[in-house]
Amino acid sequence: MKYKLGDFVRFVDEKLEGYVTQIMDEQMIGVTVEDDFEIPVLASKVTYVHGHNEVVHTDDDILVPITTIAPADFKTKGVHVAVVPDAKANGLVHLYIVNETSYQLLASVVTEQQKAFKGEFAGAVDAHGAAKVYSAKLSDLQLWPKLHFQALFHTKQNQPLPEPLNVAEQFKAKDFSGAKKMVPVIKQQGWMIQIDEPELIIDAQKLKEAFFKPSETKPEITKPDAEIDLHIEKLRDDYQFLSSSEILAIQLDTFKKKLDAAVVHNMTEITFIHGTGNGILKHELHKLLSKNQKVQTFLDARKEKFGYGATLVMLK
Structure with a gap:
């Protein structure tokens, strides 16, 4: 191909x-x-189409040249995989190795699917640089292969030699549950997963002490806004990965928490924006409201502002 x-x-x-x-x-x-x-x-x-939106980098998508690092500033940790949406092709994402260390990486990326292996990338990733190593459709996340990331650490400076990096990642929706942030070097919004994290060591004594600590004071409940938008894109950045049932569960959970918070703060009313859509969310909200003893009544919010896509809840 x-x-x-x-x-x-x-x-x-x-x-x-x-x-x-x-x-x-x-x-x-x-x-x-x-x-x-x-x-x-x-x-x-x-x-x-040759030359369309091409960006020329030195050495095949490897960004930022090698620079000499002062020993006191030499950074030994910070190898990430960044997943960045394509700016033009909707639904397409690109995976980058982002090297925030002061070492040059000699890296390899291999995909594994049904016991079949395929090399996707082999090359150098400079200190504080990045390289694009793989592309895929975000909607096909459940079909993505396992990706094996391997790297040797190289520097001409007098620094300890780390163990080679050998990490296998099978990406899942939870890896993208957090908000996107600006990816270093690439300067685009995306998700970052650090793959050179040190192994978690559990301190048995501290774990034991934690069991005997007194219960901490419950966190203060924040007063909700007067209008709560339940559209899933307002609640989660990873909504593309969620099934219809998962989306509905998240929306209902948010609704319950905001309604309870409104009751705690003695609010007289609160509006939930649910949209029109297929009507399932609105039906579920109204069913829960009809059983809530703290609700005086509920009705369609101002139609001139929301149409039939919001419900106003009057509280006792």
Whole structure:
């Protein structure tokens, strides 16, 4: 297969162009065009658009040249895998090795799927640099292979030689449950997973002492806003990975906590924005509200502002 995920291609027989967002087999690829619709097409029926949005880096996507580090500032920890959404191809993400250490990494990335192994990347990642090593569709997370990251640490300076890095990662939705943040070197928003973390050592004595500590004071309950938006994209950054049942559970849990907090703070009313959609969330909210002894009544919130997508709750 001469194409890879993220390539910009043009259809031979149609006036269409877009990004490669799926490699189906040796003959078929999926191309996502301007309206975010993915079209399956024979690889022979598209042509690569050379020079489109290309960014030229020295030494094949390896960023930031080697610099001499003062011994006192030499950093020995900080090897990450960064998962960064593609700025153009919707749903596509790129995996980078981000090296925040002062060592140069001699790195290898191999995928494993159904006992079949495939080398994806081999090269150097400079100190405080990064290299793109793999691309995949975010919606296919459950189909991603296991990725093996191996690296040797190299420096010309007088520094201890760390053990080679050998880590296998099978990414899951929980790895992306936190908020995205700015990825160093790449300067784009993404998720970062550190792969050179030291092994967790459990202190048995401290663990024993923890059992005999008095219960800590419960944290103060924060007063909720007057309007609570229950749309899942407002609640979780990893909503793309969640099933419909998981989304509903998260929305209902947020609803219950915010309603309880409103009661604690003696609020007289609170509005929950649930949208229209298929009506399931609204139905579940109304069912819970009808059984809550602290609720005086509930009704559709101001239609001129919310349409039929919000419920106003009046509290006793």
